[in-house]
Amino acid sequence: MRLTVLGGCGAWPTATQACSGYVVEDEGFRLLVDPGYATLPRLLTHLSVDAVDAVLLSHGHPDHCADLNPLLRARGLSDAPPPPLPVFAPHGAADAVLALDKPSMLADAYELHEFSPGDRMDIGPFRTDTWLLPHFVPNAGIRLSTSRATLAYTGDTGPSPDIPRLAEGADLFLSEATYLRQVPSSGDAPYLLTALLAGQYAQQAGAQRLLLTHLWPGTDPSDALKTAAETFSGPVDVAVPDLAIAL
Template sequence: MRLTVLGGCGAWPTAVQACSGYLVEQGGFRLLVDPGYATLPRLLLHGTVDAVDAVLISHGHPDHCADLSPLLRARGLSDDPPPALPVFAPRGALDAVLALDKPAMLADAYRLHEFDPGDRFDVGPFSTDTWLLPHFVPNAGLRLSTPGATLAYTGDTGPSPDIPRLARDADLFLSEATYVHRVPTADAASLLTARLAGEYARQAGAARLMLTHLWPGTDPDLAREAAADVFTSPVAVAAPDLVAEVGDGTWTVDTEATP
């Protein structure tokens, strides 16, 4: 299993970083997870829009799903449209994004498969387990498994005893880490720190940890150090074109994709 980071910025994109977006590949199947703001241009550095086989979305905040709209436009309005794109999302999460266009305009561009966090289902070669994790809107933690590898992803979440269960023995734990050491009181139930992400990775026995959804302007080295204080296995911070080979424990930067 291969994970390619398209973006890992929380809330809004910056000049150098798109919001949450990840391309997960297995046996030639390409799954796009959380196409947030500004992820489509990054995706196009790794292939054409018709090369995406399915989309999986953790929750309905636009920094995790807004670029589904241009992706569907690029597919559905092309001269030779590809088959309808399977899109998996929590029930109601995509109502606002899909309402940006007239229903008939892109009706043939996608097939929506809604689920309730807690459901289990398959997406191509990936066995998918989901957890309802605390956030401002319903959010599904995602665990993608193949016979050779397991990737666990929090989406956006606050503290929960279900997080170590989601990440149990995962080859790679991709965890939101909006703040470094302390979440503002008003948001404390809905977001994590890098240090707490490290603690959850330790409790879960995960092999590696990748921090994502950092607040814009956060120093990634400080986030990495905060997680590494409590999690002694490898820690990285999501950055454009960072590639993780989930089963064999390596990560590299795709220099060919970086403009």
């Protein structure tokens, strides 16, 4: 299994960093997870649009799904359109981005497979387990497993006892870490994580490696690394474009 980071910036993209977006590959199957703002240009430096085999959304916020629209346009409006792209999303999570164009325009470009967080499904070679984790909208924590490796991903979430279960024994735990030590707004605190807490959950889960993502724009990655290392004894990295990790 191989993870390639397209972006890991929270909320909006910057001049050097796209929002959340990851390609997970195994056995030649390429799964695009969370094509957020500005991820398509990064994707095109690695793959052609018709090389994507499926898309998986954790939730419906645009910094996790907005570039599904140009991806579908690039496939569906090409001179030789590829087969419909399977899109897996929590119920209603893809509605807004799919409504950006009239339904007939991209109707043949995708097949929508909706699920409820908590469901298990197979996507290509990946056994995909999901958890409902707390966020402003329904969010699916995602665990992708093969016979050789396991990747756990929080999507966007606040504190939850389910997070260590999601990440239990994972080869790589990809965790949102919007802030360093404390979520500044009490109203946001139930729905976002810190680098400190991400490290704590990784330690509790016995994860082999921690990858921090969804940092607030302008956050110094070295500060996030140092903070997570206070609570996690294993290797820690920050999701930056083109980072590739073999599990």
